[in-house]
Structure formats: C-alpha cells, structure tokens
Amino acid sequence: MTVLIFIACQLLLVGALYLIERWRNPVPQDWLHNVQAWACDLGASFLLLPFLGQWRGTSILDGNELPFLIAFPIMLLARDGTEFFYHVCQHKIPVLWRLHSLHHSDPEMSALTTNRHFWGDQIVKNLTIWPFSTLICAPTHAMVIAYAGLSLYNYFIHANLKVDFGRWSWVLNSPAYHRRHHSKLREHYDSNFAALFPIWDVLCGTYRRPDGWPPSGQATAPQSITEVVLWPFLGSKHPEEDGAEVAAA
Numbered sequence: 001m002t003v004l005i006f007i008a009c010q011l012l013l014v015g016a017l018y019l020i021e022r023w024r025n026p027v028p029q030d031w032l033h034n035v036q037a038w039a040c041d042l043g044a045s046f047l048l049l050p051f052l053g054q055w056r057g058t059s060i061l062d063g064n065e066l067p068f069l070i071a072f073p074i075m076l077l078a079r080d081g082t083e084f085f086y087h088v089c090q091h092k093i094p095v096l097w098r099l100h101s102l103h104h105s106d107p108e109m110s111a112l113t114t115n116r117h118f119w120g121d122q123i124v125k126n127l128t129i130w131p132f133s134t135l136i137c138a139p140t141h142a143m144v145i146a147y148a149g150l151s152l153y154n155y156f157i158h159a160n161l162k163v164d165f166g167r168w169s170w171v172l173n174s175p176a177y178h179r180r181h182h183s184k185l186r187e188h189y190d191s192n193f194a195a196l197f198p199i200w201d202v203l204c205g206t207y208r209r210p211d212g213w214p215p216s217g218q219a220t221a222p223q224s225i226t227e228v229v230l231w232p233f234l235g236s237k238h239p240e241e242d243g244a245e246v247a248a249a
Helices: 002-024 031-047 068-092 094-104 111-115 121-127 129-136 141-151 153-158 176-182 199-206 225-229
Strands: none
Touching: 002 111, 002 141, 002 153, 031 111, 031 121, 031 225, 068 094, 068 129, 068 141, 068 199, 094 121, 111 153, 121 129, 141 153, 153 176
C-alpha cells in the first residue's frame, strides 16, 4: 500500500509540474522514452530487487535507538553523500556511464527526466551504495518513508522551470543548478553532481554557481523501447568522447 501511495504521489507531482512547464516554458519533450524508461525501472523494482535482499549486517548507528530528529538527518546525509559519490563515479567509470548516459540523453530536461534511468542502475546501487549508507545508519520504517517523501524533490530540480537560488545555490539543489549538470556545453561538464545538498560539490571542488539556462542532452538518444531496454549495449560513450555538439546557451 505504501508503494502504491508513493507512485500516486509521483504521478500527481509529475502531472502538476508538466502543466506548469507547458505554461512557463512550452517546448517539445521526449515524454514517450521517459515513460518507457520509468516503466522498465518499475518493472525491475518489482521483479528483480526482491531477490537481491537488503543489508543484514551490523550498522554503526541504529535508527531505532535514536530520536527520529537525530537519526533521520544522519541517515539523510549518509544517503545523499553516497548518492553524490556514486554519481561522480557514473561520470568517471565507463561501464557506469553506459548505464547513466540514458538519463543525460533527454534532449530537453523536464520533470519526467527524473525517471529516465536505465533499469539496471538500481540493481548496481542495491549492491553498492545503498548497503553502505545502511552500514552508517540503519533506518526505521518512518525514516524510509520520510526519505521517500524528500526524494520527490528530484522532480522539481529536473523540471524545465527557470528557478535559480542565486547566491544560496550552494545550500539546496534547484532546477538551474541541476540544469548546468545536464548541459551539453563542454565547459559545464563534471560539475554540480549533488542530489539534494550542493555542499558535497563545494567540499569536492565540483560546485559551480548556475550561469544561465544552457541546452541539455547529448548527441545520442534512444529511438525505440528496444533501445531504452538495451541502452548500455549500444555503445554510448563518455560525454567527452560522445561528440555532443557545443551550442550557445
């Protein structure tokens, strides 16, 4: 039931953001391949993840033994930090880039780009960074639900809405901040990897304050559901080698 409620919240939020996007910045969107990728991702979640199990080892901190207002921020920082580290690896390690490049292939970022991920990406996460974040702090059911609710913020940062937090962009991710990460301009590569908190970028030297509204996407993009399913095997290269055209912002 909790999963169904979460999916319903996703649909309602995407629908609302889509209407706002059409009102504020009406441009063509590759919604079909985004929905196809989302469907494949959901299918993998229900059919494959249950067989992989979850972390059963000892954690450094146990959320059940701490007040929620202390345990949840620790769990949130651990999860956000490991997501940041994995995201950097996705851009640096060729095999991970082959999976992740589907997300960057959207020619025009929108709220639906949030779900444009290769279905196998969550399997890799389930075997790597998710157990590691749990090793730091074992979450309670309430903490998992709270984190799921906060994760809906990802739809906002991917939305085609020209929202920029300006000098406070280092505090919280925003559409302008993340748009720079998805930029097809070479001078914008390898910056702004953070999911929620840009402080990780600040600490690692990858923080760049948003500077306009650059074009997004890359040279290659799926043209069919078959290509969405088999994306990593189609030879997508690292963005530095991809031949992505350099366009003016």
